Amino acid sequence: MKLRASMPELNGATQWLNREVTREDLVGEKPTLFHFWSISCKLCKDAMPNVNEFRDKYKDQLNVIAVHMPRSEKDLNIEEIIQVAKEHEITQPIYIDNTHKLTDAFENKYVPAYYVFDSEGQLRHYQAGGGGMKMLTKRVNRVLGIKEE
DSSP states (O other): OOTTOBOOOOOOOSEEESOOOOHHHHTTTSOEEEEEEOTTOHHHHHHHHHHHHHHHHTTTTOEEEEEEOOOSGGGGOHHHHHHHHHHTTOOSOEEEOTTOHHHHHHTOOOSSEEEEEOTTSBEEEEEESSOOHHHHHHHHHHHHTOOOO
């Protein structure tokens, strides 16, 4: 997905956890962070406390959506996804993408991966990998118009 591309529709989820959202719910109000993860991904689990801290810090200014992207057959177990989501306190909406509909729409190949869209639904930042929360924070602050010290 190229920078400035429009946020795709959020159709085709195998299931939504916590609550379902649509593109219309997200665009126009505030920026949105999509966070791709998988239950078999250790880096994803290691990054989860940072993502949750991020979600809580920006809760009034930023939508945060988790996307569970299976990497193998064993990642398709919905009960296990629900269990891991509880263990890691993922309270934001979770799009379970067992058929890779959203993964393909984002052209995403990695977990963890982060996509930041501005309030108009245009992609402003993408990054993949376990580290880089400082860079993600910097990009989100820029989209939110927050000056950094």
